[in-house]
Amino acid sequence: MSVRTQFDEQLVALKEKLLEMVYQSKHAIDQSIIALQSQDLELARHIIHQDKEINKLEKEINEIAIRNIVKQQPVASDLRRIIVALKISSDIERIGDLAVNIAKSTIFIGKEPFYASTEAIPQMAKIVQKMLSDSLSAYHEESVEMAYLIAKTDDIVDSMYGDTIQKLLSLMAMKPESIPQLTQLAFICRYLERVGDHVTNIAENIVYLVKGERIDLNF
Template sequence: MSIREKFQSDLDELKNSLLELGTLAEVAMIRAIDSLKHQDLEEAKRIITDDYKINELEKQINERAILLIMKQAPVASDLRRIVTVLKVSSDLERVGDLAVNIAKSVEHMGSTPFLKKIEDIPLMASLAQKMLANVLDAYYKEDTVLANTTAKLDDEIDELYGSLIQELLELMAVHPKSISQITQLAFICRYIERIADHATNISESTIYLVRGEQYRLNA
């Protein structure tokens, strides 16, 4: 195997590891929302415990990426691929952290019945999860069209976030004794909105990877 072939093989391995990290982050988010819907405190604890897998894989990816830069002194296009790996891995690790934050809010609320049916929050979460799945696909295929169109979903999530926060504020006035639960639900809405922001970041990184230019989507 030539030096170039070995370098390309290393880049491919990095890409595959990044997609594995993406799957772990996406699954963590799905599990966190399920634990919310079912008030599954044991599952919430498991999500928090399992976060080390995401953190460890991100660390491994970053170390391998930096080592490639140091050993190979890559040209501009190859360096862009490695820089993109570092940026995307950071966003995915943050998605994992946000899933943990959701699980911690579930733990904090405990088994006290919800004031209202939890429907709109999972709806917003499903849109964020769709964004995450699509941007990972866009990154893998280097599809700038998919990256761009997926980022537009962030506007819909922002609208849902705004309406949910308004509804929760109104509930506080009616149910002052349930402020703790309402506050945690507001936190969860914010965590989901942030996950969508990280998915948008990955869209921007994908466009940077392909075109070599920085783009701000939904600015």
């Protein structure tokens, strides 16, 4: 087997592990929202426990990337692919951490009845999960157009986050006893907003992968 063939196989392995990371992080976000809505504390604990699988995948990606840089001494375009894989894996790992944070807030809230409607939270989650799925497709297809659309969608998430926080603050003023719970719900909204930011970072790296240009899409 030629050196180039071995290197190409390693690039495929990197991509496959990244796709698995995206799947697992998307699933973690989905499960964390289910745990919140159903106040399923056991599920929340399971999400926290499972985060180690995402961390393991990131470590494997780092090892493959470093091994290829050291052994293969890749040319500029190949080196860019490795660097992008490392950066994307870091953002996906942080998304997994944010799912854990949502689960921790769910445990903090416990079985206490909700003081506020949580309707906006699954709506935000649905949007960021779609962004995450689209980022997987954009990365696989190396589509700059899809990357820009993902970044544009993040504006919707930001707007929803601002509106929901204002409503929660108003409720806190009217019901001081609700502050601990509503603070956790505000945190959850912030975590979902941060998921959108991390997916936008992934979109930026897709643009860099294809065009070799660094563009700030978090505007």
